[in-house]
Amino acid sequence: MLSGCYPGGAEYVDQLDLVYTNYSPGFDFGSVQTYALPDEVVFIDSDSRPTDPEEYLREPFKSGILDGLEAQMNARGYTKVDINADPDLILFPTASRTVNVDIWYGGGYWDWWYGWGGGWYYPGYYPTYVSSYETGSVFVQLAFNNPNLDPNEDLPVHWIGVMNGLLQGTDTQVNNRIKSSIDQMFAQSEYLRR
Amino acid sequence: MKAHYFLVALTLALVCNTAAQAQLSQKTYSWEYSVGFPMGDFGDFIDATSFRGVAFSYQNPVNDHVSFGFEIGWNVFYQDMGEVSYTEGSATITGDQFRYVNSYPLLLQGQYHFKPEEDFDFYAGLGIGVIDHVQAVDLGLYRIIDEGWQFALRPEAGILFRVNPGTSFRFAAKYYGSFADGDLPSRSFLTLNAGLVFMQF
Numbered sequence: 001m002l003s004g005c006y007p008g009g010a011e012y013v014d015q016l017d018l019v020y021t022n023y024s025p026g027f028d029f030g031s032v033q034t035y036a037l038p039d040e041v042v043f044i045d046s047d048s049r050p051t052d053p054e055e056y057l058r059e060p061f062k063s064g065i066l067d068g069l070e071a072q073m074n075a076r077g078y079t080k081v082d083i084n085a086d087p088d089l090i091l092f093p094t095a096s097r098t099v100n101v102d103i104w105y106g107g108g109y110w111d112w113w114y115g116w117g118g119g120w121y122y123p124g125y126y127p128t129y130v131s132s133y134e135t136g137s138v139f140v141q142l143a144f145n146n147p148n149l150d151p152n153e154d155l156p157v158h159w160i161g162v163m164n165g166l167l168q169g170t171d172t173q174v175n176n177r178i179k180s181s182i183d184q185m186f187a188q189s190e191y192l193r194r
Numbered sequence: 195m196k197a198h199y200f201l202v203a204l205t206l207a208l209v210c211n212t213a214a215q216a217q218l219s220q221k222t223y224s225w226e227y228s229v230g231f232p233m234g235d236f237g238d239f240i241d242a243t244s245f246r247g248v249a250f251s252y253q254n255p256v257n258d259h260v261s262f263g264f265e266i267g268w269n270v271f272y273q274d275m276g277e278v279s280y281t282e283g284s285a286t287i288t289g290d291q292f293r294y295v296n297s298y299p300l301l302l303q304g305q306y307h308f309k310p311e312e313d314f315d316f317y318a319g320l321g322i323g324v325i326d327h328v329q330a331v332d333l334g335l336y337r338i339i340d341e342g343w344q345f346a347l348r349p350e351a352g353i354l355f356r357v358n359p360g361t362s363f364r365f366a367a368k369y370y371g372s373f374a375d376g377d378l379p380s381r382s383f384l385t386l387n388a389g390l391v392f393m394q395f
């Protein structure tokens with residue numbers, strides 16, 4: 001193959017940001033009312049394993065993600081409650097700076113907070129595989145907190161949002177890009193509302 | 195004085211005749227700058243004029259009006275699509291998208307010259323061969339590349355303007371009709387070319 005010439009292209013780092021969402025078509029997002037959001041964002045570095053001690057994302061990114069998610073969920077008609085108040089939905093935000101990341105099909109990164117022994121699964125759809133280098137990603141998983149779920153069963157994740165981009169710029173610049181990407185996750189997920 | 199006029203006229207006649215014979219009997223090669231316009235399905239994919247193009251051709255005359263040869267070229271098409279969202283099934287992806295097609299024509303061609311003895315020589319031609327299209331779509335940090343070698347027919351019309359016995363300007367319009375293959379839809383395009391033609395003495 002001839003390699004070719006590639007003029008133009010992205011001039012600014014935010015032009016490399018990507019937002020991906022997917023959801024379970026069979027789930028009625030209007031039938032639930034409450035959600036829980038953790039106080040931390042799990043951070044996965046390039047060599048992190050689910051069995052490692054938890055690492056958390058630092059400020060201002062943590063607040064940027066959590067505040068953005070809370071504002072969007074509230075705007076969609078959901079009510080935030082404590083994790084112990086039996087919420088209908090649970091949001092699991094995770095950030096990564098990795099070479100390759102595959103956080104799907106396992107809830108191990110979140111055992112410390114939710115306390116169940118199973119993994120998670122994606123009813124009726126498949127999340128994309130995320131491979132990156134020198135980049136940052138924010139993953140948001142929205143799980144249905146089925147009260148009848150056995151602690152050893154997989155948790156059904158009915159919506160996922162992924163933001164991926166280059167880790168360049170000041171904290172403020174990166175945080176602004178994270179916030180606008182979270183807004184975009186919801187903007188392209190109109191079904192996600194009461 | 196009349197003798198001088200006669201000598202000048204004779205000299206001009208000889209020069210013109212020599213030039214005309216050179217036009218008819220010499221091999222030529224040319225370099226052209228090419229401006230490209232995507233057409234049809236290609237125009238749906240990239241709707242922007244390409245100002246990055248070059249073509250080289252070599253022609254061998256077979257009689258007073260007809261020549262055969264080949265052409266190789268390179269045209270680069272590009273468009274910034276801005277931020278776009280794509281939905282497939284339940285998945286949606288949003289990001290800035292940049293589209294590229296690098297096209298490499300490789301053609302055998304024939305040309306018919308209507309007035310090869312004159313300084314303005316109109317000609318028509320037809321090329322046949324393949325075009326290698328390398329198509330890239332950039333989305334976020336990812337690049338998706340597809341490549342297709344497509345059968346191509348390329349009609350052409352142009353004019354040669356002789357500036358001296360060994361050199362002419364060429365202005366031409368060429369339509370690269372490129373047929374869809376298994377990997378890519380048709381990637382046909384029109385070009386307007388300007389260049390220099392050199393006689394090979």
